[in-house]
Amino acid sequence: MANHNMYTIWTFARLNTKRFFRDKLAIFFVIIFPLIFLFVFGGIFGGEGGGSFSVGLINNSDTEFAQDFEQRLKDDDFFEVTEFESRDSASEQLQRGQVESLIVLPEDFGTAAEDAKHPSGQARVLYTQNNEQAGQTLTSVLGGIFEGINAEFVQIERPFTVVAEASNERGLSSFDYTFSGLLGFSIIGLGIFGPVNVFPELKKQGILRRFHTTTLRVWQYFVANVLSQMATGIVAVAVMFVVALTIFDLQITGNVIELAIFIMLSIAMVFGIGLAIGGWAKNERQAAPLSNIVVFPMMFLSGTFFPRFLMPDWLQTASAFLPLTPVIDGIRLILTEGQSLIDVSTQLWQILAWMVVIYLIAFRVFRWE
DSSP: OHHHHHHHHHHHHHHHHHHHHHOHHHHIIIIIHHHHHHHHHHHHHOSSOOOOEEEEEEEOOOSHHHHHHHHHHHHOTTEEEEEOSSHHHHHHHHHHTSSSEEEEEOTTTTBOOTTOSSOBOOOEEEOOGGGHHHHHHHHHHHHHHHHHHHHHHOOOOOSSOOOOOOOSSOOOOHHHHHHHHHHHHHHHIIIIIHHHHHHHHHHHTTHHHHHHTTTOOHHHHHHHHHHHHHHHHHHHHHHHHHHHHHHSOOOOOSOHHHHHHHHHHHHHHHHHHHHHHHHHOSSHHHHHHHHHHHHHHHHHHSSSSSOGGGSOHHHHHHHTTSTHHHHHHHHHHHHHHOOOTTTTHHHHHHHHHHHHHHHHHHHHHOOOO
């Protein structure tokens, strides 16, 4: 009897998997659509970070020191320098935000007084009222540059100093957080949108009604679908990992096998939501609005597109009770902080608890027609 049950489950799991890979629309929403988001957010948050600071330069001085200083700015990768002849020629681009700030070197910049042994001068930083942060940043950076130049001319005794030291802990980049959330987004698409679209269509075609006339049990059909979704999900997630590793230089610190186990359990739990909605709905008109009501809070409050620590405390507390929250938190802890399944036992227990509740509801509301 047990062998017969397993054969039935395996047969339907294999058929469901084949049907998925023959469905171009399903492949788009489960694999291609999350990849589009990965490229968009990877382009925003990926890479080394920092970029360049777009500044305009008005050099009114013809001293050798001013020319050398101008060349130093151009050679610095931090600055993207645009030269202007006068303030009037630069004001339009400054107002439009084409340059973030202006550096003005006056005529006496780099000249030396009669009794002085070294050149001197004061550079001016100009910025618009609504871009004060850029002006302050540029002022701070130039202050550091001038401090180094001043040390070449005048030795100053510094009673108090500060030294920087890197900790042994690895910090998380913006892309690390984003990628974990995008995996959660992919799991939502696989576990909810898939069955929500498929089951009403199967009912409409009368396929589930014909299944009901056989010896197939609901639990067998559920297990077969869960196994099929796990297999499909691993393929979809693997594609995302390949792209993130090769293009956006994702750094994995956790155990890949433990991460795969956690993701498969997460897929099984989220798929239960899709089974409950798709199994209950008679048609797409019933399934679509209900799935949106369930998906959108998780998509925006569970840390899918931005970390939950940016939310107010009360919203962090409320979002902790959403099914997708332990999924994304657990993936992030394993992937970026190197924690094991034992370390994320809290998230695992939450997923298992949600799985029990969700599948009880799914069994209760499932309809063959």
